[in-house]
Amino acid sequence: xxxxxxxxxxTGPGGYVCAIRAAQLGLKVAVVEKRKTHSGTCLNVGCIPSxxxxxxxxxxxxxxxxxARLGIKIGAPKLDLKAMMGHKDETVEANVKGVEFLLKxxxxxxxxxxxxxxxxxxxxxxxxxxxxxxxxxxxxVIATGxxxxxxxxxxxDEKSILSSDGAIALSSVPGRLLVIGAGVIGLxxxxxWRRLGSEVQVVEFLDRxxxxxxxxxxxxFQRTLKKQGVKFRLSTRVTAAKASAKGVKVTMEPAAxxxxxxxxVDAVLVAIGRRPYTAGLGLEELGIxxxxxxxxxxxxxxxxxxxxxxxxxxxxxxxxxxxxxxxxGVAVAEILAGQKGHVNYDVIPGVxxxxxxxAAVGKTExxxxxxxxxxxxxxxxxxxxxxxxxxxxxxxxxxxxxxxxTDRVLGVHMIGASVGEMIHEAAVLxxxxxxxxxxxxxxxxxxxxxxxxxxxxxxxxxxxxxx
Ligand SMILES: Cc1cc2nc3c(=O)[nH]c(=O)nc-3n(C[C@H](O)[C@H](O)[C@H](O)COP(=O)(O)OP(=O)(O)OC[C@H]3O[C@@H](n4cnc5c(N)ncnc54)[C@H](O)[C@@H]3O)c2cc1C
Numbered sequence: 001x002x003x004x005x006x007x008x009x010x011t012g013p014g015g016y017v018c019a020i021r022a023a024q025l026g027l028k029v030a031v032v033e034k035r036k037t038h039s040g041t042c043l044n045v046g047c048i049p050s051x052x053x054x055x056x057x058x059x060x061x062x063x064x065x066x067x068a069r070l071g072i073k074i075g076a077p078k079l080d081l082k083a084m085m086g087h088k089d090e091t092v093e094a095n096v097k098g099v100e101f102l103l104k105x106x107x108x109x110x111x112x113x114x115x116x117x118x119x120x121x122x123x124x125x126x127x128x129x130x131x132x133x134x135x136x137x138x139x140x141v142i143a144t145g146x147x148x149x150x151x152x153x154x155x156x157d158e159k160s161i162l163s164s165d166g167a168i169a170l171s172s173v174p175g176r177l178l179v180i181g182a183g184v185i186g187l188x189x190x191x192x193w194r195r196l197g198s199e200v201q202v203v204e205f206l207d208r209x210x211x212x213x214x215x216x217x218x219x220x221f222q223r224t225l226k227k228q229g230v231k232f233r234l235s236t237r238v239t240a241a242k243a244s245a246k247g248v249k250v251t252m253e254p255a256a257x258x259x260x261x262x263x264x265v266d267a268v269l270v271a272i273g274r275r276p277y278t279a280g281l282g283l284e285e286l287g288i289x290x291x292x293x294x295x296x297x298x299x300x301x302x303x304x305x306x307x308x309x310x311x312x313x314x315x316x317x318x319x320x321x322x323x324x325x326x327x328x329g330v331a332v333a334e335i336l337a338g339q340k341g342h343v344n345y346d347v348i349p350g351v352x353x354x355x356x357x358x359a360a361v362g363k364t365e366x367x368x369x370x371x372x373x374x375x376x377x378x379x380x381x382x383x384x385x386x387x388x389x390x391x392x393x394x395x396x397x398x399x400x401x402x403x404x405x406t407d408r409v410l411g412v413h414m415i416g417a418s419v420g421e422m423i424h425e426a427a428v429l430x431x432x433x434x435x436x437x438x439x440x441x442x443x444x445x446x447x448x449x450x451x452x453x454x455x456x457x458x459x460x461x462x463x464x465x466x467x
Contacts, residue, residue: 004030006336007123007137009115009281012040013322014313015143016099018329023106025337030135031108032115032125039099041145041314042322048095049168050188052088054353057195060084061355066392079196081173088168111135116282117142120308139308139336142296143329144281146274146314151180153240153251160243160267164189167269173197174267178250180238182209184352186271187225191354194230201231201265203238205255205272210352214364214413216399221358221415224395241268276315291317302332310336324348347430351420356396359423362411362430365401374404378436378459380452382416384466387447393417398456400426402436407460409436412453422450436460 005027008015015031016038022029037044063077103110113127117140126132148163150156158166160174167189175198179190182204194200202209209225209232210218222232233252239260240251248268253260276294283290289297289305296304296311304311310332313325327343334341352358368375381397382388396416402409412426429439439457444450458464 002121002136002138004028004109004135004137006030006139006141006333007032007115007135008141008143009117009123010040010143010145010313010315011035011038011099011103011110012143012145012313012325013042014145014315014325014329015040015141016103016329017326018141018143018312018333019108020102020106021330021333022336023108025333025339027333027337029106029108030111030137031103032111032113032123032135034112034114036112037096037100038103038110039096042325043095043099044092045165045168047322049088049092050164050185050192051353052091053084053168053192054188056084056087057192058355061195069392079173081171081196084196085169085171114280116280117286117288117309118282119286120306139310141302141329141332142278142281142304142309142311142315143313143325144277144315145325146320147277148270149273149275151238151270151272154180154238154268154270155243156270157243160248161241162267162269164269164271167193167271170267174265175199176201176247176265177267177269178203178248178263178265179269179271181271181273182206182232182234183211183271183273184350186269188353189269189271190230191225191228194228198267199231200229201233201263203233203236203252205235205237207235207255209234210358212364213350213352213358213360214399214411215366217358217360217413217415220396221352221354221356224356224415225354274314274320278315301335302328318345319348319350321348321350344431347427349423349427351423353420356393356416357414357418357420359414359419360412361423361427362409363401364411364413368401368410373410375401375410376404376436376460377401378456378461378464380455380459380464380467382449382452384455385447385449385452387449387451388416390447391417393449398422398452400436400439400453400456400460402457402460407435407437409434409439409457412456414453416449416452418449422453425450425453 007030011033111125113125123135177198179186179202235255302310312328331341349361378400383394399413401411436457
């Protein structure tokens with residue numbers, strides 16, 4: 001006899017959302033989490049703490065550089081890093097407590113300890129102290145997430161050679177910070193410390209920043225970050241870093257090969273990506289297939305190669321994003337309850353929470369070109385938007401990519417203040433298969449930054465009003 005209909009290993013955004021949805025649908029649910037708190041990478045050391053620091057450091061920067069131009073004289077703002085970290089810690093605690101409350105409210109049984117799948121239908125939980133126990137369960141969902149990708153030649157000590165975990169918890173501002181990797185996490189955390197006073201240099205192996213995002217947006221973004229004082233070394237490979245009492249000696253060389261060079265910095269942030277985390281789960285013993293990158297292989301219904309065992313979130317293929325993990329959690333719960341849960345991978349927004357923000361949904365121009373799809377691009381800059389001018393936030397633009405034959409919107413790319421909020425009107429439009437004309441004919445409140453989205457849609461038909 002099974003004790004539970006469903007046992008989920010890992011309570012990150014994938015796991016806890018899956019648990020809540022399954023409980024709503026009448027399943028008896030257990031979760032297993034090895035951390036002291038629920039909510040996974042995202043709420044404990046990822047999305048939420050980084051956004052708390054991005055928000056606070058952005059206001060610090062504004063107070064120091066922009067207030068005077070708006071007629072507000074306050075003198076130079078002083079940084080109280082301990083208090084700023086306190087704000088971050090309180091934010092994390094409030095969110096994590098919220099998830100614990102939701103699990104209880106939905107009558108989900110929580111086990112604390114390391115989960116291991118003994119066989120289909122059996123999960124063993126080993127707590128930090130005390131005896132292991134075994135849960136009998138009809139179905140199992142692997143939601144064990146991801147971990148920091150290490151870089152050979154560098155040993156992360158979280159003091160001066162940092163992963164994102166260390167970079168959100170520093171007790172002083174490093175004088176010179178070298179960020180390895182120009183992806184989302186590196187640029188967000190690099191921005192935080194640049195605003196708080198670090199000299200930031202970003203080293204990237206590829207010849208561009210934000211790989212995978214629209215190249216046009218990435219170019220504008222790099223230019224804007226450069227204006228803010230971030231230095232970039234593209235097409236460069238870091239081969240070693242040695243920490244000492246004086247700082248860190250970092251060795252790098254051109255990606256294509258060539259003469260190595262050493263630079264001295266105070267701290268290094270290794271942000272070259274994350275890799276799926278499935279250690280100790282028992283996947284090898286069970287014969288659950290994984291791909292070359294270590295991701296658990298799943299079919300269109302999130303089933304692994306063993307019946308009754310499913311996987312979601314960062315542990316499987318697809319973008320490593322909290323909302324993608326959440327949607328997969330909902331889909332699996334609905335499938336297990338006999339419904340037709342599914343995820344539309346063509347409409348998963350992505351946001352970089354810097355200033356300006358970068359946001360995207362759907363295909364990039366590069367992807368459309370590669371797929372041989374004829375498209376029309378409509379672009380509108382924030383320099384021509386009244387609200388952006390009123391707020392002195394005119395950096396950036398909106399770009400709408402529409403099918404040349406049907407006018408259906410295939411991708412929307414944004415760079416500018418608050419675009420992380422604005423991207424969702426594009427997501428809703430695309431979810432409903434909307435056209436650029438649908439967007440262009442939808443009345444938008446004036447004055448808003450969102451009017452630029454409408455104007456970009458108008459630009460597809462070459463009929464912008466304000467350009
Ligand atoms: C600095 C940073 C910033 C980020 N910012 C964003 C952002 O702004 N937006 C966004 O969408 N994404 C962001 N991400 C990515 C996001 O955090 C992940 O995509 C998301 O957390 C994945 O959810 P998940 O449920 O798959 O896994 P996770 O959140 O990693 O949760 C997995 C959980 O499983 C537990 N676990 C693992 N193995 C076991 C085991 N054997 N037994 C018991 N428990 C186990 C772990 O302890 C963990 O709590 C960020 C990540 C980082 C590091």
